[in-house]
Amino acid sequence: MKRIPLGITLLTCAATYPAFAADSNDARIELGPRPAYLISMMDESPLKDALQACASMEPVRTDFSIAHRGAPLMFPEHTEQANRAGALMGAGIMECDVAFTADKELVCRHAQNDLHTTTNILATDLGAKCTTPFSPAMGDEKAQVECRTSDITLAEYHSLNGKMDAGNADATTVEDYMNATAAFRTDLYATKGTLLSHKDSIELFKSLGAKFTPELKSPSVEMPFDGFTQEDYAQKLINEYKDAGIPASDVFAQSFDLDDVLYWIKAEPDFGANAVYLVEPIDGFDPQDESTWDQDFASLKAAGVNNLAPSMNMLVVAEGDDIVASNYAKAAKEAGLDLITWSLERSGPLANGGGWYFQSVTDAVNTDGDYFEILDALAQDAGVKGVFSDWPATVTYYASCMGLN
Known part of the structure; x- marks a missing residue:
């Protein structure tokens, strides 16, 4: 079969090749024009040369590329269509943020x-x-x-x-x-967004050859909810993977609530070993100043937490024109914690500063090509093992080019 060039558009891929609609672990990965566009925007550098040299590569699915709510830069988040797009772009791990309904069924919603x-x-x-x-x-x-x-x-x-x-x-x-879609997104692919239950997402992600990273969202209702406790909620999430026959090694359950993570470590140790503790900066946080941090890395590791997932602005900082690992990232790695981070291509063009996610590197970015500079610092300097993105093709291109798993 003749290989479709990387530069072909996602729309054309969807129209001419059945991977977008098919359930196949072996579906071809298509990255569309965005990675090449971003690389063209980069300042001249050895990294740009290396990325350009990969233009004719065959991209591979990698756990380093994590679909953040599917591919919500262009598709309605947490829908079947968004997740199929994310899988088509090579995401090795797919996300379902988990909430519950009036009848206590789990569904994929960010909140x-x-x-x-x-x-x-x-x-x-x-x-x-x-x-x-x-x-x-x-x-x-x-x-x-x-x-x-x-x-x-x-x-x-x-x-x-x-x-x-x-x-x-x-x-x-x-x-x-x-009718309020952000200018840097589009309604072009929002004419139909099929909602997923958590069980639906498990079957879909399995069929697409991806692993799983469900996030237990903080309830908006008072708990217990009609007798449904927080521990019931956390356990139900795990039970749906067990019922579907998904191995614990393929599931990376997440929560911003450390108690949820510690519950999984104690009640479901096989799943708890992969559990991910999500953190974000508190008021006054400085990624270079330990006195402003809210985590005790050694204590987390001693409690059985293996994976820490801070936002990107906690892990990299600007040093002049360079982007480097923060002291926070270095200390977490020294304590033996694996790092995952979120979320690339989330908050608008880097040419406009990039928004909240990029506030720690604003002084070192000026074009959207700097997404790759940030990725490189996260991977090579901070040593993260996975990056959530609203457009997984960018992370997949980088990971495939650099040989990351």
Whole structure:
């Protein structure tokens, strides 16, 4: 079979090759034009030369490339379509952020209370069931709305369509509220977003040849919820992998709540060994100043935590024009913790500063090509073993070129 060049567009790949719709562990990986575009934007450097030399390579699926909610730079997050796109771009690990419904079924949503921004619930009769039904902006008052997965049943959840995550707080109508996609994203692929339960995601990711990284999201409701405790919630997540026959070695359960991670380590040690403790910077955090850190790395390791997942702005910093590992990253590695980080291509063009995720390296970036400079610092200097991205093709290209697993 003639190899399709890396530069061909994702749209063309989807139209001419069945990998996007097929369930196959051996589906061809297609990276589209974005990696080549980003490389062309880079300043001249040995890294740019190395990446350009890989232009004719056959990309490989790698655990270093982790799909963050699928591929939400262009597809509605946590939908079947977003995840198929992420797998097509070579992500070796796929994410389902886990929330629960009124009937205590697990579903893939970034937050229990985001249905009003990530689905079409406000345009359906189910909008009346929301914790806070939509009320329009009036004068200085912003629009008010909150729709939780726990407001509806699993069957009702499955009746919804996913959309690009956005809401217009100044809207006076539901239509205007829903029509708020960020300028650096697109609605081109948001005409149909098939929502997934957690069980659906397990079957889909398995069929796509990917591993699993579910994140147990903090409930918006008071726990216990109708007798459903936090430990019940954490255990149900693991049980759905066990019931599906997924080996613990392929599951990287995540939580920002250390108690969840410690529960898995104690109650499900095989799964707990791979559990991921997510952290983000607290007020006053300085990645170079240990006195501002909120983690005791040695204590975490002693408690059985093996994987720490800080945001990227905790792991790399600018030193002049260079991007290097932070003292925080070095100390975590010295304590024996493996590092995973989030999320590349998440918050807009680097030419505009890149937003929150890149605040520690703003002084060293000026073009979108610097995504590869950041990736290189994360991989080679900070030593991370995986990077979440909203467009996995970029990380897959880098990992394939550098021979990362």
